[in-house]
Amino acid sequence: MSKFYTFREFLGYLEGKGDLVRLKEPVNIDYGVTKAARKYDGGPAVILENITGFDMPIALGIFNRRCNIAALLDVSEDLLIETIIERSQKPVKPVLTKGPAPSQEVVIETPNLLREIPFPKHYERDAGRYCTSGVILAKDLDGPGVNVSFARMQICEDKILVMINDWRHLITMFLKAESLGKNLPVAIIIGPDPVLWLEGAMPDGLAGIEADELAVAGGLAKAPLTVTKAITSDLPIPANAEIIIEGEMIAGKREIEGPFGDYPKIYDEPPRFNPVIIPSVITRRKDAIYHNIVPAMYEHFWLGGVPREADLLKNLQRNVRCVRKVHLTPGGVCRFHLVVQIEKHNDLEPRDVIMAAMAPGETSRDIKVIIVVDSDIDPYNLEDVEWAVATRVQWDRDALVVGRLPAALDPAAVVHTSEEAAKRDECCGAKIGIDATKPLYSGKLISIFDKVDIPSESE
């Protein structure tokens, strides 16, 4: 069995290997957290111990490095994506604790959210203070399973405005409850067992709407999550989380949310009429740590990108067997630019890969550029990928552009979407596929595509 980490155990693990710094100087809740995160972006995790006006520390950058996610699953980094695919298909049901739950040590009724928890304001034009690290638990009215998903939440004193895209399970569940005139009970989990974050970012292709996502998270850890009963609903909630906000998503209610500086490093600000959560109770550990994800930094990219790579690899390999590896590059904010490595048997396979990567799906929606490379190119080495593009592509033959496909949070697509469509939140954009593989006949001509080298006996 691999090691199972609670949130604070994982912080302890990072600290133990020198991958966590503690900062004691005062940090302002407005922009100060962003400033500190910038300094350590892509580096060690950080605990800000002194947030002005709050007793609670803030932890950030826990997934600053891709290898931290591999460490969480106790696998080597090169097996990370395959491991996520494999384990997501072997759920392990949570166990209900009979004893008191650490996540309910303190109970705060009718809370003032802005006073109780140090939610930061991250960027200049953000509409306010935001919760970026909470995963939202909800149950379909007819289904047994619990859904888990991330969504950005604009925090007001007594309510939460939550941005949920049209195609999420969470919104499907809410719309169903709403059509029956019912509110949807939810629990927002901050600082859960970190496998639950990974699960909360998992696309539909790995955890369908019928899945019990607490069990999928258990599958990732190869050990059950410990849960307890929520106070104001029958949702099972993680017993070892740092902070939990219980509440309801209110039927018939929408309010304008945003702008918000999001993962593409731009402000997302069409007028978004988003659902409203009214909190009933906050429960937390006595010495709770708030976990914050600063948008548009590495923790945000890896958390979004790694589960998406698993979704893509599974989907592409099902459709086109020559696919070996996939990489959503950090320069493309781990969403927009995809490199696919294949073992080519046939000159048309790259086109199949390109079409499969553009086919409808949660991950494909964001992808704008697909570069297909041969097995001698390392898809994680972007200089290598660029070299393949430089030496193997003829643009009139090897590029395939498809226009007017669904897109999300892409500013270049937004400006090309008609006003009428934008009103319906239908953003559409173009995608390009680039076949940067060698043609199969090349070996018969001369070895024109071979990389320069010296004889192996000279090494």
Ligand SMILES: Cc1cc2nc3c(=O)[nH]c(=O)nc-3n(C[C@H](O)[C@H](O)[C@H](O)COP(=O)(O)O)c2cc1C
């Ligand atoms: C840090 C982070 C923030 C996210 N924010 C949002 C968001 O604000 N709105 C949204 O619809 N999806 C957001 N997502 C993506 C969804 O959480 C993710 O696709 C999830 O699989 C949706 O789950 P569901 O379909 O089960 O509801 C975010 C993902 C991450 C990793």
Ligand SMILES: [Mn+2]
């Ligand atoms: Mn789901």
